Amino acid sequence: MSGGLTFEGVTKRFARRDGEAATALDAVTLAVEAQTFVALIGPSGCGKTTALRVANGLIAPDAGRVMVGGAAPRPGPEMGFVFQEFRLMPWATVLANVEFALEPLPFSRLERRDRARHYLALVGLERAAGSYPGQLSGGMKQRVALARALATEPGVLLMDEPFASLDAQTRELMQGELLQIWAARKPTVLFVTHSVDEALMLADSVVLMGQGRVLEHLDVDLPRPRNLAATRSNARFIALRDHLWARIRDLVLSDPKSAFFGREVCA
Amino acid sequence: MLKVPDRLVVSAHPTSVSVTAVAVVRAGFLVFILALWWVASANLARNILPSPLTTLETAVHLLYGGVLQRATLQSIAVYLSGFGLAIAFAIPLGVAMGAFRPLGKTLEVYVYALAATPRVAFIPLIIVILGLGSEAKVFIVFLGAAMPILINTYAGVRQADGNLIEMARSVGASGPRIFARIILPGAVPYVIAGLRLGATIGLINTVVAELYTAVQGLGGLLAIYGNSFRMAEYFVVVLTLAAIGVVVTEGLRVLELRLGRWRV
Numbered sequence: 001m002s003g004g005l006t007f008e009g010v011t012k013r014f015a016r017r018d019g020e021a022a023t024a025l026d027a028v029t030l031a032v033e034a035q036t037f038v039a040l041i042g043p044s045g046c047g048k049t050t051a052l053r054v055a056n057g058l059i060a061p062d063a064g065r066v067m068v069g070g071a072a073p074r075p076g077p078e079m080g081f082v083f084q085e086f087r088l089m090p091w092a093t094v095l096a097n098v099e100f101a102l103e104p105l106p107f108s109r110l111e112r113r114d115r116a117r118h119y120l121a122l123v124g125l126e127r128a129a130g131s132y133p134g135q136l137s138g139g140m141k142q143r144v145a146l147a148r149a150l151a152t153e154p155g156v157l158l159m160d161e162p163f164a165s166l167d168a169q170t171r172e173l174m175q176g177e178l179l180q181i182w183a184a185r186k187p188t189v190l191f192v193t194h195s196v197d198e199a200l201m202l203a204d205s206v207v208l209m210g211q212g213r214v215l216e217h218l219d220v221d222l223p224r225p226r227n228l229a230a231t232r233s234n235a236r237f238i239a240l241r242d243h244l245w246a247r248i249r250d251l252v253l254s255d256p257k258s259a260f261f262g263r264e265v266c267a
Numbered sequence: 268m269l270k271v272p273d274r275l276v277v278s279a280h281p282t283s284v285s286v287t288a289v290a291v292v293r294a295g296f297l298v299f300i301l302a303l304w305w306v307a308s309a310n311l312a313r314n315i316l317p318s319p320l321t322t323l324e325t326a327v328h329l330l331y332g333g334v335l336q337r338a339t340l341q342s343i344a345v346y347l348s349g350f351g352l353a354i355a356f357a358i359p360l361g362v363a364m365g366a367f368r369p370l371g372k373t374l375e376v377y378v379y380a381l382a383a384t385p386r387v388a389f390i391p392l393i394i395v396i397l398g399l400g401s402e403a404k405v406f407i408v409f410l411g412a413a414m415p416i417l418i419n420t421y422a423g424v425r426q427a428d429g430n431l432i433e434m435a436r437s438v439g440a441s442g443p444r445i446f447a448r449i450i451l452p453g454a455v456p457y458v459i460a461g462l463r464l465g466a467t468i469g470l471i472n473t474v475v476a477e478l479y480t481a482v483q484g485l486g487g488l489l490a491i492y493g494n495s496f497r498m499a500e501y502f503v504v505v506l507t508l509a510a511i512g513v514v515v516t517e518g519l520r521v522l523e524l525r526l527g528r529w530r531v
Binding site: 056058074075076077079081083085087089090091092093100101103104132133134148152 | 430431433434435436437438439440441444448449452453455527528529530
């Protein structure tokens, strides 16, 4: 059931406040094979998040088309979306938050509850089922959001900088958990991140974007299962990271809209 | 599966004061007010300010005669009818205005204009149309209480969390479900704030209505005793009104706490 995901010449423009159109996606063509983990990386404002929203069918492209498992994308249980800011309903318990994603599916109340509990257990939060999001730490909240996205057992998982607001240690632990979970069911994953390390650590391939265009689609030929220590000292990892980091730095320094435009930065 | 820390809940108010300490301080403050009252009554010319003890005796006397109970029941009947009507009218209308943009855009100017007009200005008109009986009184309460409830409900629905709505859409929730599960719960704190404001204005308008239309209820007693300088009786009525105000706002606070259990 896990379908591949393709962008065919997808263009998306937004009206800016000054009235001009900003191009978020500029003829993006990209193929994500079924059951692979692809990271989207690039400077802020390069269209990564827009790509996810178009892939989910939340917004329609102005030109081109997106296909998910051979059909036009439609928001719903077939796709899971994990947002950077968690987006949990603060007035609902952890369990109710996970169940919310299951409501469009034809489950009985009991089945729904069981399924939600199962996925909470998977992310290690079965004992927090009755808590409210406000009682949880950032890492726990994001695990709830992850459980919510996984609970419908989607073929495609869209993740928008899911770990960006977590502290460094929590972030690394969450990366490990995500890899384990992914390896068990292998949904197709499109993962947006700012972090070169995170992209290389997790993904089968990394797509570098800049100003709404795909600049490079790079295979990450690192052995799996990966673990932080071993992978980070792998020579191939280091080479890939240096390459990607250099390209991103050039993108940022050559962008007139960037705060670093034209500056000499040693990085 | 994965390991969990023992302490799941990152809780406890850092600033929470013990309930008994608050009760003790509150009681102490009451004693202070009573002492102040007593000193004032002893030093002002006679009959302007009755002493606490005189007031208590008068209260007992009024209760024996049944005057106070009758007036209180009359006032409460007017108050609750008007406030209840205001809730039944303002919450659905506020929700509708928030949910249907054209309706909200059309009506909001008039709602704000009406809310800014001192409602007391309408009393002569109301008397002309509805007379001096309880319909007029209930309507005056309704008019005062409905506005803050309406405006707050409308604002609460309008300010719905766009991120949560997008999450719900992504999950595949239908429009009505998004409305019921995301937008309405998000508006609840606003609605309750509106209810609290409406409750206070409603009580004020109850007294105003009883003063301006057929003199009855606690407002009526206020007028009678005030005009005949029966200050002890007058004070009993004022304290009764204050007690009603405390009961209503405390009731709404309990409702707020119950609905806001998630706010830890």
